[in-house]
Amino acid sequence: MHHPPIRLLIAASGTGGHLFPAIAVADQLQDYKIEWLGVPDRLERELVPAQYPLHTIPVEGFQQRFGLGTVRILGRLVASILQVRRLLKTGQFDAVFTTGGYIAGPAIIAARMLGLPVILHESNAIPGKVTRWFSPLCTRVALGFASTAKYLPKVNTAYVGTPVRSSFQSPQKLELPIPEDVPLIVVVGGSQGAIAVNQLVRQCAPAWFEAGAWIVHLTGEKDPDAQSLQHPQYVSLPFYHNMAGLLQRANLAVSRAGSGSLTELAITQTPAILIPYPFAAEDHQAFNAASFATTGAALVFRQTELTPELLESKVLHLLQSPQVLQTMAQKTADLAVADSGVRLANLVRQLVETKPSKLNVHEQVP
CATH class of the missing domain: 3.40.50.2000 (Glycogen Phosphorylase B;)
Incomplete structure (x- = not known):
């Protein structure tokens, strides 16, 4: 019996630190139907390969004090969540993978509204605001540094390192x-x-x-x-x-x-x-x-x-x-994890293609 390819939305935007690990994972999931979520006028327009359709949303980061600007940002966040939810639903996506940053917020919320699994990769030694706020909603949080687990005590984490470009x-x-x-x-x-x-x-x-x-x-x-x-x-x-x-x-x-x-x-x-x-x-x-x-x-x-x-x-x-x-x-x-891209792609496969497993919190993926 022929099964249609798994449809994965990758939410990664802004800098090479967010984009290159996501591209490395996509390279390992060539049998998946992958589409990309970014924001206008950022590096993803140059770096995301042409084979991945790119969708953009108007979300912004929370980097300022509360004021009228915050109201505008919140409005764009709500609009972005609804836009991503519609994309996930009409595109019949099976899961979301994100490398964090402010684009991860609407992607994670929209996916969980639809009951879809979400895998978040946190590459930094200390998790950022988005990871701390939204990681409890994720199915699994993959870590670039093993020591990061101590900052996320109630989150299901897995140490995989951070993927690099295939070159x-x-x-x-x-x-x-x-x-x-x-x-x-x-x-x-x-x-x-x-x-x-x-x-x-x-x-x-x-x-x-x-x-x-x-x-x-x-x-x-x-x-x-x-x-x-x-x-x-x-x-x-x-x-x-x-x-x-x-x-x-x-x-x-x-x-x-x-x-x-x-x-x-x-x-x-x-x-x-x-x-x-x-x-x-x-x-x-x-x-x-x-x-x-x-x-x-x-x-x-x-x-x-x-x-x-x-x-x-x-x-x-x-x-x-x-x-x-x-x-x-x-x-x-x-300190290198040479096969990090394979580990992270395997983690995505495990969570998307099988029922949620009873893996230990803070495990290391082989």
């Missing part, structure tokens, strides 16, 4: 003109860029050049001084699509501490100096970075305490200490 699962050729025998420092501020980090790096760069290092600096789109430094050993780009090849080649990364960036560093075994974004919601990047610092996988510095002199000297010390870098690389590798 990270195999060696990638680097198309940039970097000599093979030179130390390479990669500077990345996440999908939004990091102007404060960029300024620090440009001040430190002359000493690193003198030590023989090359720098690939991903500045983001919003740095007005992005082209202010010119040097034969310096490559400045707003972004770079082949992050797998770049991090595989890098000897050291200077990076923000978004969950997606940390996952990619772990998979590529790249030692790092982490500078958590100081204005991240509930300081979640500091919690992410702490999990790397406590194991010795990375050095972590608050942006407010990091001077050009300190960053310059720490990088030079690491470049001159190959054994230290090797140890950090191994510690970083120990």
Whole structure:
């Protein structure tokens, strides 16, 4: 007897940290009929592959004090819930998978109104507001960090790690003109860029050049001084699509501490100096970075305490200490869950294709 394919709505929007894990899961569910839920004018319009129909809703985040703006946001939230409910019903969807963020709220509520299973993936070490508010409504919450379970004591969780793009699962050729025998420092501020980090790096760069290092600096789109430094050993780009090849080649990364960036560093075994974004919601990047610092996988510095002199000297010390870098690389590798995409897709299958199981709370999915 032929069964129609399972229909799954994926709600993931905004940044690479939300989108790349969702795309990695979709890649593992090729036998499913998948459609996508996003918001207008965000990164999903560029990143979501063409084979997934994209629906958009006008939901916004709750990032301001109560006032007239809050009333407007609440109105859009209600409208979004009703729109998603109608989409789920008319599209005869079987389940919803979401990677959090404010788009998850209406997706979760609408799905539960219809009695559909919902799987939420929380990639950060400390759960955000949306996860804390809505995870009790979810069938299962998958975690990128095992330690996150302690913040969700009454929620059915499963540790699976955070999926990365498929390109990270195999060696990638680097198309940039970097000599093979030179130390390479990669500077990345996440999908939004990091102007404060960029300024620090440009001040430190002359000493690193003198030590023989090359720098690939991903500045983001919003740095007005992005082209202010010119040097034969310096490559400045707003972004770079082949992050797998770049991090595989890098000897050291200077990076923000978004969950997606940390996952990619772990998979590529790249030692790092982490500078958590100081204005991240509930300081979640500091919690992410702490999990790397406590194991010795990375050095972590608050942006407010990091001077050009300190960053310059720490990088030079690491470049001159190959054994230290090797140890950090191994510690970083120990944090990787190489098959996270498969684990998370299997969890989706388990919850969608079978009756709810009596699995233990806070389990680890094999």
